[in-house]
Amino acid sequence: MKKYIFAALVVSTATVFTSCNDMLDTDPRVTELTAATFPGKPADVEALNAATYSIMNTLGGGDQSGILNNPFYWWSLMSDDCYGSGGLQDNVAKSLHHFTTASANQYEQDFILLYGGISRANNQIETIDNVNWTNNTAQRNQLLGEGYFMRGLYTMWLTQLFGDVPLITSTVITEEMQEEVSAEEVIYPQIISDFVSAKNLMKAERANGSGHADKFAAEAFLARAWMFWAGFYKKVGELANGDATITLVEGQEGCPGGTLSKSDVVAALRDIVNNGGYKLCEDFRSLWQYSNSLLWDEAHDGVGHAYPFIADMKRENCFDQPGMGNGNTEEIFQIQFMNASKWAIGGTYNNPRMYSNYLSCFWGLRNGATNDNGKRSKTYPFNQGWGQGTPSCNIWDDWTDAERSGGYSDIRKLGSLIDLDNELEAYTYEKDDNEESGYAVKKYADVNLDACAADNDSWWSQCPGYSSSSLDNKQQGDHFEDYYLMRYADVLLMLTELTGDPWGMNQVQARAGVPQTGYSLKAVQDERRWEFALEGLRFNDMRRWSGKDSGTSSYAAKALQAQAGKQIVCLGQKGNKRSMAHMTSAGWAKRYADTNGFLPKPQAQITLMNNKMKQNPGWDENTPAEEWTYKVIY
DSSP, X not given: OOXXXXXXXXXOOOGGGOOOSOSSOSOTTOSSSOTXXXXXXXXXXXXXXXXXXXXXXXXXXXXXXXXXXXXXXXXHHHSTTBOOBSOTTOHHHHHHHTTOXXXXXXXXXXHHXXXXXXXXXXXXXXXXXXXXXXXXXXXXXXXXXXXXXXXXXXXXXXXXXXXXXXXXOSSSOOTGGGSBOOIIIIIHHHHHHHHHHHHHHSOSSOOTTSSOOOHHHHHHHHHHHHHHIIIIXXXXXXXXXXXXXXXXXSSOTTOOOSEEOHHHHHHHHHHHHHHSOOOOOSSGGGGSGGGOHHHHHHHHSOSSOOOGGGTTSOGGGSTTSTTSSTTXXXXXXXXXXXXXXXXXXXXXXOOTTTTSOTHHHHTSEEOTTTTGGGSHHHHTTBOEEOOBSOBOHHHHHHHHHHHHHHTXXXXXXXXXXXXXXXXXXXXXXXXXXXXBOSEXXXXXXXXXXXXXXSTTOOGGGGSXXXXXXXXXXXXXXXXXXXXXXXXXXXXXXXXXXHXXXXXXXXXXXXXXXXXXXXXXXXXXXXXXXXXXXXXXXXXXXXXXXXXXXXXXXXXHHHHHHTTTTOOXXXXXXXXXXXXXXXXXXXXXXXXXXXHTTOOOOOHHHHHHTTTOSOOOTTXXXXXXXXXXXXXXXX
């Protein structure tokens, strides 16, 4: 099997650049290492670059105020593909699913983290030419391009979460820069210009699983950013038949200015297809750790347990084989993890579990008070966890209806979801489980083995080169599966959506073993939902297919409202409550329409900015507090 090396490629070696909780730090360089002396050599810029990336580790692994920091987890909870779920006390996740808040600053951590990442990227961009790059301009341009890429990425996530916010493009914050600006007219032109600079400055070479961005990642995220801007803000409902032109910023290195429209985006995606060297893994299951070769061996050794779902796979396609799993042939950009988690990690942008893919813990099977579901005999091959953000009835039911009407079986359904009642016959619902569907997340689910020493050990403990994190808690510290931020399948589906040519979509369908169809917007919408189920893309896809200020009859509002009335598991029993009705007088459609899918800006940050930021609609004094305040309903 592939030997896993448990070491970081994108760790924070620049802890001197942490800051206070004010998200608008005036200058992250004011330390003993001043701008006059640092960076002084290429290795110093590499350290700055690592610090810029390391914010992603906290986003992927941090747990603040009872909720995972990963914004894609938040977007999963806000979509129609997940419930909040968990135990009776897990109200933070449930409040997010219901477009409410349990406290004024519930969503502050990502606000701070993303501005922290932007600050680090700005520092990297501004100080890069402190170094003498004579005879080394290629390295200089690559590092500068990565700085622009990360600034564009963090800014895009920030504004997709919180809407109109201050646009910070310098380490020195002017009074004017502290004012919130229009995402549509000011922030997105800067985001897309940053991705343009990145693609023009970085090498036309694949990063090959290093954890760094490359030209092809910049082109892919350029497409994702433009498509959201065109769909959500410009209301281009069907991009194959529409277009929108955005004006780029002038005077930024790598960005020629002028305008960018659909043809430029299509050209960028075709460059990835023609020159990136990516290809879909032969087997969809190869992307996920439940297909590791150790579990495959147990399925064939005739001893102990066996997991039949992967028994028909080719062993060379298992997650831990060359070209599969972490660093696979379709992985374009990702968050990577390692065994460096420890309880003593400190600092504004750090978290004890920041180097562990903590999504595996949040989505793990909830063991509750009895701890039964932490026993291998109950849940093999899946491990225990917090049981928050479980799949909704809607994604299972809608997927099953699509299979039935099309006369096919889509391997991605059981490749993404655990059917608890049928796959895990010994599984039991805990008496304080609530807002569950009877399904669990299989993507990113941690895996146990008969070979593991304890019931809650992770399969990673059996990999060559393994050493545990200093958390000394495998359930919380030993999760090392990459979190995918961009896969080649997305490039193929974006191409089909933009051009109307089904070629890209047909490749994705063929890999899943489902009939290949001609282009229609509905076909693209379905394929994106199935292919990226529970990867956090669904919510912003729904938003861009709806358009801003689209009311309660939009695609997103209707899909969300369709959750009402579904039978759920509540207080450990199916049918205890038969309705997922909202806890306020509003409802999902109204809450989506009122908020446009944006979260509230943290009140502490509004106050910190002397009220230069305005609270978002649906969360302000114009909306009755009972509509956005979470109330316990179980």
